[in-house]
Amino acid sequence: MDNDEFVISMLVNNEAGVLTRVSGLFARRDFNIDSLSVGVTEQPGLSRITITAHGDDYLKDQIIKQLAKLQDVKVVKPMPFNNSVMRELLLIKVQADRDTRSALLEAASVFRAKVVDLKSDSIILEITGERSKCEAFIEYLRPYGIVELCRTGLTSISRGLKPLKDSKSFVEENSAKE
Amino acid sequence: MKITGAELIIRALISEGVDCVFGYPGGAVLNIYDELYKFSAQIKHIATCHEQGAVHAADGYARVSGKVGVVIATSGPGATNLVTGIANAYLDSVPLVAITGNVACPFIGKDSFQEVDITGVTMPITKHNYIVKDVNRLGDVIHQAFAIARSGRPGPVLIDIPKDVQQCECEYVEYIHQPAPVATNGRSTLRKAAEQINDCKRPYIYIGGGVIKSNATEELLEFADRIDAPIGSSMMGLAAVPHDHPRFLGMTGMHGKYAASQILAESDLLIAIGTRFSDRATGNKTEFTKGKKVIHIDIDPSEIGKNIPAYVALLGDVKTVLQQLLAGVKQRNRPSWRQAVQAIKDSSDNRLEMPPDQLNPETVIKAVRRHASDDTVVCTDVGQHQMWTAQYYDFSRPRTFITSGGLGAMGFGMGAAIGACFGTGGRKTILFTSDGSFHMNMNELATAVSNQLPLVIVLLNNNALGMVRQWQAMFFEQRYSNTSLARRTDYVRLAEAMGAVGFKVDTLSQLEPALAKAFAETGPVLIEVTIDQDAKVLPMIPPNGTIHDIILKA
Numbered sequence A: 001m002d003n004d005e006f007v008i009s010m011l012v013n014n015e016a017g018v019l020t021r022v023s024g025l026f027a028r029r030d031f032n033i034d035s036l037s038v039g040v041t042e043q044p045g046l047s048r049i050t051i052t053a054h055g056d057d058y059l060k061d062q063i064i065k066q067l068a069k070l071q072d073v074k075v076v077k078p079m080p081f082n083n084s085v086m087r088e089l090l091l092i093k094v095q096a097d098r099d100t101r102s103a104l105l106e107a108a109s110v111f112r113a114k115v116v117d118l119k120s121d122s123i124i125l126e127i128t129g130e131r132s133k134c135e136a137f138i139e140y141l142r143p144y145g146i147v148e149l150c151r152t153g154l155t156s157i158s159r160g161l162k163p164l165k166d167s168k169s170f171v172e173e174n175s176a177k178e
Numbered sequence B: 001m002k003i004t005g006a007e008l009i010i011r012a013l014i015s016e017g018v019d020c021v022f023g024y025p026g027g028a029v030l031n032i033y034d035e036l037y038k039f040s041a042q043i044k045h046i047a048t049c050h051e052q053g054a055v056h057a058a059d060g061y062a063r064v065s066g067k068v069g070v071v072i073a074t075s076g077p078g079a080t081n082l083v084t085g086i087a088n089a090y091l092d093s094v095p096l097v098a099i100t101g102n103v104a105c106p107f108i109g110k111d112s113f114q115e116v117d118i119t120g121v122t123m124p125i126t127k128h129n130y131i132v133k134d135v136n137r138l139g140d141v142i143h144q145a146f147a148i149a150r151s152g153r154p155g156p157v158l159i160d161i162p163k164d165v166q167q168c169e170c171e172y173v174e175y176i177h178q179p180a181p182v183a184t185n186g187r188s189t190l191r192k193a194a195e196q197i198n199d200c201k202r203p204y205i206y207i208g209g210g211v212i213k214s215n216a217t218e219e220l221l222e223f224a225d226r227i228d229a230p231i232g233s234s235m236m237g238l239a240a241v242p243h244d245h246p247r248f249l250g251m252t253g254m255h256g257k258y259a260a261s262q263i264l265a266e267s268d269l270l271i272a273i274g275t276r277f278s279d280r281a282t283g284n285k286t287e288f289t290k291g292k293k294v295i296h297i298d299i300d301p302s303e304i305g306k307n308i309p310a311y312v313a314l315l316g317d318v319k320t321v322l323q324q325l326l327a328g329v330k331q332r333n334r335p336s337w338r339q340a341v342q343a344i345k346d347s348s349d350n351r352l353e354m355p356p357d358q359l360n361p362e363t364v365i366k367a368v369r370r371h372a373s374d375d376t377v378v379c380t381d382v383g384q385h386q387m388w389t390a391q392y393y394d395f396s397r398p399r400t401f402i403t404s405g406g407l408g409a410m411g412f413g414m415g416a417a418i419g420a421c422f423g424t425g426g427r428k429t430i431l432f433t434s435d436g437s438f439h440m441n442m443n444e445l446a447t448a449v450s451n452q453l454p455l456v457i458v459l460l461n462n463n464a465l466g467m468v469r470q471w472q473a474m475f476f477e478q479r480y481s482n483t484s485l486a487r488r489t490d491y492v493r494l495a496e497a498m499g500a501v502g503f504k505v506d507t508l509s510q511l512e513p514a515l516a517k518a519f520a521e522t523g524p525v526l527i528e529v530t531i532d533q534d535a536k537v538l539p540m541i542p543p544n545g546t547i548h549d550i551i552l553k554a
């Protein structure tokens, strides 16, 4: 993991066009992001978007402040690496014949990956974990011949009871700062 | 009570305090226009010649009045004609609600006649936008749109309303306003700012348009007196401080006063108030703040640190923040700084004057000023004439200088001037324009005539796209590509043909009589004033430059 990487989570109105607003903002402000994941939450009207990006504090600060200005973004927060659970799902299809199959199965068990499909000439493995784990797995499998792979992008949740929706908005936080 | 979506729109506008809207009818807004017909006693609708004129008018109306400007256009071409005006309002933080019709819901997404995804088009240039497909949401959306347009840092909001939603019946519930949360500042931040101000030696107050939007002139002047600091202004901040106020240095930046930029460079504390540090105002951003700390006051948190790092940031409405600061800053007397400031103000570099015995931009603008009163609104188009107006016109009251700052949109002036006439309840309004910009939206002269607006148009005719030509002269070895357009327009006859009054001024002696007659007219007047094609806007700090690069002579 690069040390200038950061993860930002936000709750957004579950309305048509919200993803366009968020991704359009990145494009026009020239914010390069590495991954974006989105899905529904426990609250009916809200979706949760998690993005990863890398850059300096200026970039991180601007991404958060500009996102906070979008009317459909209800909460936006950086996720601290030391106090959040971060996971990504990887599906990877690798060439597999009689000679390599057992080595691949062994690798899967060491990495705690699941075998989700097995054919005479290929195998599909599923792994969930932090980004570095997925990356290590990909590297390990590369010599066997990766046919294709797909990743969901990172999603993240903070440790402890307090949910993201109870975070203070930027305005509230600034007012409270002493 | 059941009413149609179209009637609901009008009732919602009325409950938002709207009594004047600008627009242009068409197929997808027929129902709205039918309601405008019925409600014409409560809401006046001004039909312009082009939707761009209408949206600039709504913008000018909003800037002079401080109210939300409203514009209505039909789907497709009507909606796309609004785009420049919406972007203009976005970049200058002008509260605006644009209402567009669209094809009926079942026709959306089928490339139907006059169908355009205007919410998609305007997403990057609005604070927010909506397409309302359920009439039961319409009331809420309109009121939210007004709240968003006027709250925090103001800006445009677009509401796209398909035709069938306008025709559907629904229940209208009167809306109860809820004030939006405003950022406030912790005591320690305020204390830190006050300490910096109390302890600095050479403070400089740099103001932007936020001071005008927040109606904070009084607090600003008290603050400047208290801390004994000079005031410089971005173009958008002009008119916030009277031109002859002893602390006022004038405009900073690319075409600003020498003293305003030089004194800024010598300061050790820059107190930036309601400004976003545009590149046109700062030049080279690292040099701009060298040797000084910055206190940045703004209502938009994302402006803090965006262009210039802030040592202390104070969030909120400028007026409120200044009141909070005034409670903590001490009375100061800084005679040596005052002296240094005065010396720079008095230096010859700060007195670039054009010959007073010639017909030139300065003599024209000064002469026009003598015919105007302190509350006369002055609009401009974009180019050299705009900069000359900013430099030579003596502004006395906030909201009397209406110009396209962030977007720099030629063609803004005619629409804006029309809107300003309505926004001030019919006060005399001046438009400084030039041949290039005027040709962009001169059709709107017809609107001014239909409404007999008290508009004096002063067209500084240099027979050139002067500002671009100036750059070609200075940076492209006088290769005048497409900037001397050799138009044959006879402006006097044009004005007369459109029902206005026209004058032509070729010599200084013709100026006074023409102005006297023009200002005596009650309806629109156009005065064409011939000026030198090679006249330059000076001083000039080249793009990304510093005060050391300032060009004082042509």
Ligand SMILES: Cc1ncc(C[n+]2csc(CCOP(=O)(O)OP(=O)(O)O)c2C)c(N)n1
Binding pocket: B381, B382, B383, B384, B385, B386, B408, B409, B410, B411, B433, B434, B435, B436, B437, B438, B460, B462, B464, B465, B466, B467, B468
């Ligand atoms: C819509 C638009 N197109 C192009 C430009 C680029 N531009 C900036 S100033 C200028 C020349 C303006 O000419 P004119 O209105 O005659 O004013 P002058 O500089 O002669 O006073 C041009 C073309 C612009 N600002 N806006």
Ligand SMILES: [Mg+2]
Binding pocket: B383, B434, B435, B436, B437, B460, B461, B462, B463, B464, B465, B466
């Ligand atoms: Mg010109």
